[in-house]
Amino acid sequence: MTLIKRSENLPVWTNLFNDFLANDWSDWSLRNFSMTNTTLPSVNIKETDESFEVEMAAPGMEKSDFKIEVNQGILSISSEKSTERENSDESRYSKKEFSYQSFCRSFSLPTTVNSDKIAAKYENGILKVNLPKREEAKPKPVRMIDIE
Template sequence: MNSLIARSGLFDDFFKDVAPGFFVKPLHGDPLPSPAQIRIDVKEAADAYTVQAEIPGVTKEDIHVVIDGPVVTLRAEVKQQDSQTQDEKVLRTERYYGSVARSFQLASDIDSDKAKARYENGVLTLTLPKKASLAGQRLQID
């Protein structure tokens, strides 16, 4: 069997075992999370979609939801909060500043006037009612 080990994980484990805490080098600002790191669950009912998105560590004021027909775009502004006193120095921080966004398309257009959003405990819950479809109406022939 082949075992794949990530290069960074291999070195991190090696240095952690050899001398834990000694080989920590200063680093500020790891890369931003990829759009795929906004994890979503989408459920469909007859009249609406329910979307739950994990967006931890941001305030609800920094989350933006845009609905354009069947396309939903989630965007979050992630802000790093650095604080340092005179008696300490930062060795490593994995917090960052920037934005992350994810778009996805649903099968039906969304009635954006009736859509609702709630953010609680790092989870954004969207209730997205489907737009009434005029498809299937019979046309009167004159």
């Protein structure tokens, strides 16, 4: 009878394999990948009595890098940024990479949003978009009715 020593590396591969199979690959809503396999900025969307608030994580950008528009009930947040490093013509480089980043996130707006009053602010790497609700969509306070 031959004894086989268990390899300590095997559980690592088993865990990687199990993690891979455990993911629900059919639910693409859990992924922040675009059709081109690039990552998209993550967003948080919160509803209050007064508005919806969209927060987008986009560190390292400037407010001028963003384009925000509303068209036919769709809010689109996009960015296109390219960086070229300047070198003198005499430089001899073995590798030089251009940097190009772009994304577009789109959200269907509920009819309760007052699209004329949407405001945005970029601060500390977070883009905040405030989507105020129409007056008729805001909760009404309790009103007591007198009985005659």
